[in-house]
Amino acid sequence: MSDFGLRISDCGLKDQLFVSFNPKSAIRNRGRVKMSKSAEPVMLDLASLPREQVGPFLLLGLPKESDKDRIESNWADRLKWARKNLMKVPLEDINWARDILNDLDKRIRADAASLNLDTTESVLQTLARRFGVAAGQPGRAWQPLDSEKALADYMPPAEVPDAAAVRAALTVPQVPEELPAVAVLLERLAQMPLDPWAVVLPK
Amino acid sequence: MPVVEVLEEVLPVAEPVQSQFEVAAQILDRAVQGGCQDANVLYMLALAHKRQGKTNEARSALRKISRPDANVILQMGLLSLEEGNLAQAEGEFQRARQMDKESYEICYNLLLTQLTLGKIEECTKLIPDAVELLDRSPGTLPGGAYAPDERRFLQLLQSLLQQCDETMLRDPRFDPVLSEMTPDDEQRLLKVVRSLGQLDVVHTLLKALTASRPRSAAVREAYIEAVLVKAKDVMDRCNWTEAELLLRPLANDRSASRANQVALLNLLGCCACLTQDFDGAINQFQNALKLSDRDPRLHQNLALAHELRSDLQSADAHWNRYFDLLDQRVPAPPDVPKYLNSLAYESMSRLASRYSEKEKWNNALGYVQRAARLRPDDPDTLERLFHLYNHAKRPQDARQTLNDLRRLRPTDPQLDLYELDLVEVKGLADIEKLLMEIDRILKRYPGDARVEERAVTMVGNVIPLMGNLCDQLTEQMGKVIDQVRNLPNYQINWTAVRDVMRDLLREFQKLRRIVGKCMPLVTSDEHKRIVRDLAEHIDKKMEACRSMGA
Numbered sequence: 001m002s003d004f005g006l007r008i009s010d011c012g013l014k015d016q017l018f019v020s021f022n023p024k025s026a027i028r029n030r031g032r033v034k035m036s037k038s039a040e041p042v043m044l045d046l047a048s049l050p051r052e053q054v055g056p057f058l059l060l061g062l063p064k065e066s067d068k069d070r071i072e073s074n075w076a077d078r079l080k081w082a083r084k085n086l087m088k089v090p091l092e093d094i095n096w097a098r099d100i101l102n103d104l105d106k107r108i109r110a111d112a113a114s115l116n117l118d119t120t121e122s123v124l125q126t127l128a129r130r131f132g133v134a135a136g137q138p139g140r141a142w143q144p145l146d147s148e149k150a151l152a153d154y155m156p157p158a159e160v161p162d163a164a165a166v167r168a169a170l171t172v173p174q175v176p177e178e179l180p181a182v183a184v185l186l187e188r189l190a191q192m193p194l195d196p197w198a199v200v201l202p203k
Numbered sequence: 204m205p206v207v208e209v210l211e212e213v214l215p216v217a218e219p220v221q222s223q224f225e226v227a228a229q230i231l232d233r234a235v236q237g238g239c240q241d242a243n244v245l246y247m248l249a250l251a252h253k254r255q256g257k258t259n260e261a262r263s264a265l266r267k268i269s270r271p272d273a274n275v276i277l278q279m280g281l282l283s284l285e286e287g288n289l290a291q292a293e294g295e296f297q298r299a300r301q302m303d304k305e306s307y308e309i310c311y312n313l314l315l316t317q318l319t320l321g322k323i324e325e326c327t328k329l330i331p332d333a334v335e336l337l338d339r340s341p342g343t344l345p346g347g348a349y350a351p352d353e354r355r356f357l358q359l360l361q362s363l364l365q366q367c368d369e370t371m372l373r374d375p376r377f378d379p380v381l382s383e384m385t386p387d388d389e390q391r392l393l394k395v396v397r398s399l400g401q402l403d404v405v406h407t408l409l410k411a412l413t414a415s416r417p418r419s420a421a422v423r424e425a426y427i428e429a430v431l432v433k434a435k436d437v438m439d440r441c442n443w444t445e446a447e448l449l450l451r452p453l454a455n456d457r458s459a460s461r462a463n464q465v466a467l468l469n470l471l472g473c474c475a476c477l478t479q480d481f482d483g484a485i486n487q488f489q490n491a492l493k494l495s496d497r498d499p500r501l502h503q504n505l506a507l508a509h510e511l512r513s514d515l516q517s518a519d520a521h522w523n524r525y526f527d528l529l530d531q532r533v534p535a536p537p538d539v540p541k542y543l544n545s546l547a548y549e550s551m552s553r554l555a556s557r558y559s560e561k562e563k564w565n566n567a568l569g570y571v572q573r574a575a576r577l578r579p580d581d582p583d584t585l586e587r588l589f590h591l592y593n594h595a596k597r598p599q600d601a602r603q604t605l606n607d608l609r610r611l612r613p614t615d616p617q618l619d620l621y622e623l624d625l626v627e628v629k630g631l632a633d634i635e636k637l638l639m640e641i642d643r644i645l646k647r648y649p650g651d652a653r654v655e656e657r658a659v660t661m662v663g664n665v666i667p668l669m670g671n672l673c674d675q676l677t678e679q680m681g682k683v684i685d686q687v688r689n690l691p692n693y694q695i696n697w698t699a700v701r702d703v704m705r706d707l708l709r710e711f712q713k714l715r716r717i718v719g720k721c722m723p724l725v726t727s728d729e730h731k732r733i734v735r736d737l738a739e740h741i742d743k744k745m746e747a748c749r750s751m752g753a
Contacts, residue, residue, distance in 0.1 A: 049511075088442070118500070131405060133432060145308035147277070151246065
């Protein structure tokens, strides 16, 4: 960040930022700043503090309590914005901020020396959540109206046989009175060797 | 038996059970894979996926429907909304509406999607159609809403959107619908506006609503909140001037809640500070502190603003208050243990450095003493404390600190040299003693870079002292020579002159010996040149003394 821009407190133009164009003050400040011809408020490109004084938290738009994932995510966003000229901060400063925050000692030192955008009660974070713009939160919070087709009783156009008719059509074979397995079992028992000494006689 | 095992025995563990939507999706998916292309089966499969939050699968099932009707497109729009793709959702709702102009749900969703996208003109045109659909609807809508309530809400929204026109914002006209709405209607409207999730749109709508209802505290509060969130968003992109332009009109607003006022003044202070208007920043931070004196972060901001104006004295009070208030209320990163303790320590160390840069040793000493109380066994802090005691001319405390340091670093050779810092150099004897000690320590720790470096610095500090002593002796000699030159010969007490010259010669000889001892301890070329010149100068003076009868 440049440290050679116009210092607002030095030139006394602060109030002109917020009022319409005033020809008298334009004459008074002639030569110091290029004035717009329109009736829109005059926008001055003010000098910012050097990056060490702005601090890594403000450069990456992070609360001081952010965890590593949040640091990486904000860093990646800002890299994209800087490459697309959506942000005035140079890439070098964005990378510098990330390096500082990834080194714990440097991070704590930076915390001690940088401004807090939010209060201790985190009022701004709470408001951001309420408006659906906090990090990792889906933007929209309104509920759309849904109407689904009622298909609970839907019958697909396929031939499904009637369960009662199928049951009626089944013929169960009759169980024979003779049990053919008995003869086989007795035959197998008779073929087994018999040890007379192993027989325990009842007393 | 360990407690965990007992608990495992007593407490039933939930078995993973397939949800009914999961089972339905599996069966329907099997049917589709088996060749079923029935639109309703695909639709039911999409719903089963949707209810499980599987938007991709749901969309691919809907896409397989060969002739999608309005409801299918509506479902696709809902999926796009779920994915946060507002532009796609708008397109799908528009397509659905072309197919079915009678669906209030489609119309309502399109309306709110366009509103979220900030398409106020399109939205304004759509509201009469939605109202007409409501007129044809029964009392209660499918979502459970009551049609007359819904109609009233849409009329309010229409009036609000009409007020959003730029010319209307500059010169708001009286709108009876907006100015006479009930508190319940106002709450509903605020809720919907807040839920849009697009800051620019929310800001525009609330600005228009504030202009139409200037006496409503709830609307004013919501507007201030929106401005605060938007300003913070702008500041997160490092656009300090734009943020200040947003906040400035609200600077004197006292209608907001205390917390919001504090946040507003604090943000204004930060903007001012970041654009180097430090006086303005101090003013804003002080106003914020009047409302919330127990906020450590505000004290830190004010202290930093004073520092940036190079007014360390004024910053001091706020730093002290900051340290007093720094407790568990202050949010800290979850993955860093004892963060606040480290923060306090680093803040104190930093302040000590700032005061040391300005050679305000006592102020610096105060902060390092506090830092040492936080980390009593930290040798670096004690070393710093030792040097500050030396600078502040407190040799007793310095000696005590050096003893503590010896306890923590018993083998550190540098500490022997630190001992020499405590020697007060008053004359030639002190200088000689100092140089001998340095020589002794260097011989005891040969090749120790830290000792050599420190010794060079100490010898470098001694060289100017020798120069001063040489100048003093030369001056005395000059006075005697002047008197001898200006007085007639018979008035000169030659005995006294010889005595003085003898004394001066003795002092010069002593100094020459010390300079000789200094020579081997000097390493830099510059120092060597100075010492050599000094030795030559002393030799000349000694010769002069001798020529005067010494």
